[in-house]
Amino acid sequence: MKAWRAKEKALEILRGKPRDSYRKLPSYLYMVRHTNPGSVTRLEKAEDGRFLYAYVALYASIKGWEYCMPVVVVDGSFLKATYMGTILTACTQDAAGKILPLAFVVVDSENDTSWKWFLERIRETYGTREGMSIVSDRHESILNATFVVYPGVSHCVCLYHLWGNVKKYFRKHHKILRKIFFAMANAYTTEEFDQYMAETYRIDKRVKEYLFDIGYHRWSIAHSNVNRFMVMTSNIAESVNAADKEVSDFHIYDLLDYLMKMIDRWNNTNKNKAIATGTTLNTKYEDLMREKMKESQGMTVTPSTEYLYTVYDGGKRHVVNMRERICTCRRFQMDVMPCKHVLAIVRKYYMNEYEYCSIYYKKNNLLNTYEVPVYPIPDESIWEIPPDVIADIVLPPKGKIKPGRPQKIQHKNSGESRRKKSRITCEHL
Incomplete structure (x- = not known):
């Protein structure tokens, strides 16, 4: 003490x-x-x-x-x-x-x-x-x-919070369900989604009912009502x-x-x-575009009209509408970025792939985002505060300090894990 x-x-x-x-x-x-x-x-x-x-x-x-x-x-x-x-x-x-x-x-x-x-x-x-x-x-x-x-x-x-709940309530099969759940959530078409959901149903029928009650549109790309820009x-x-x-x-x-x-x-x-970025897109999305460009190699492209194309990806046939920016794989419209089928068309007909990217991925928008700086607050000794602001008295909130050592670890919401981390880092910082 x-x-x-x-x-x-x-x-x-x-x-x-x-x-x-x-x-x-x-x-x-x-x-x-x-x-x-x-x-x-x-x-x-x-x-x-x-x-x-x-x-x-x-x-x-x-x-x-x-x-x-x-x-x-x-x-x-x-x-x-x-x-x-x-x-x-x-x-x-x-x-x-x-x-x-x-x-x-x-x-x-x-x-x-x-x-x-x-x-x-x-x-x-x-x-x-x-x-x-x-x-x-x-x-x-x-x-x-x-x-x-x-x-x-x-x-x-x-997705991770939702998976935590699924893992908690259906612990018996969670090891098998994990891979299927994330594949199902990241599926772009309802056909692919239904296939994974059928696998889930065979493992535990209750999972489907639980996820349905939450609403497929709230966690599944295939059923999403809006473009989530890959933020899942x-x-x-x-x-x-x-x-x-x-x-x-x-x-x-x-x-x-x-x-x-x-x-x-x-x-x-x-x-x-x-400012130091020399490409149209930032490094993260440029790398993603290159990966898709590599995947597009070997695809066969057949024009149907001025803006409609048929792309054969292995044994699958995809129809791309370049004017409406729609592909039957649904990645083009959901990610608002060219999918590999669009890039196959772009490569064959020497188009500009950046024209089909959302402005929210481009460098110009990035520069405009930080156009207005944050000005620091000057030292308190030189503040000039109006009398009415000084007269505004704020008292501390009511509350009783709990006895004992203060809590250091936040209690997790239902389904969240309590794993310890020695250091937390994030690519977004």
Whole structure:
């Protein structure tokens, strides 16, 4: 206990008192808007002046969203500071497949009210785009909030979280089911999907009923209502959570400041890589295009009309409509990128393959994503805060600190594994 008290005293000297951190919030959020005009912040308090929610969406992210694929990935991670709480995040992928954080909010916990409030702020900030989809785990509060706030937007389920549930409920056959499940989810045609589903049915009839109740369109490419741009998991949100872990015990003021600096650092790194890119597509998608080009070798192409072609891939016949950008394999329209059958046509008739790629994969969009920089907050000693902002008093939230050692490992949702990781890395960072 003596060592613990010494540590707490040292942290208080370094970071200040937790209560004082909440009092700084109105001034800090004002400075965020002042140094980054166009940013959106929101501070929600209870009737007695106690803290409820703090929301931040930087203008750099708001402008960058216009040039990114319309896929929003959301997730939450618990905090370990004095007053606990949870941080909810929303992010997307840029034209290089890197993470662009859109918004974050500190709330009391993951519940229906907090998620609804967060998604409402995102809708107010970013609006709704055509073909937009939201990807998350199967947290009940996210499902409920999405249904209310985004009734016309497709809500997709992260494959790994869904597999975790299947593994839990049908453990007896999970080793056999794993390969079939992921092949079924990534199948592009309903015929291929039905074949894998028939195999699943023979192994355990209950799996089909369970997946049907969830909705095939929420996790299967073959039944998807929108283009998911190959985003089938919530990995990018998990990567943001991993980056937050090292500051999960910070006071709220320091936490928000760290997140803002993190976004600034990521944006600068991604912008410099974009400037150094000498190809039309980023390296990730250029490599993918080359692989498909190799697979297209040896295919026979027969023109039917000016824009209709028949491609023979081994023993299979595929019809490609270059004008409508449709192939019977469905990869062309679902990935919004040329499939191997399209590339066989492109190679034979000397077409430009990049004309058939979505703008969300191209370098120009990548550069535009980071056109607006994140301006750092100046030192607190030179802040000039209006009197009405200074007069806004925020009290810490109500709550009782639990006795004993603070929790360090987040309790997983149903079906998630508890495997330990010595270091978390992600290709999207």
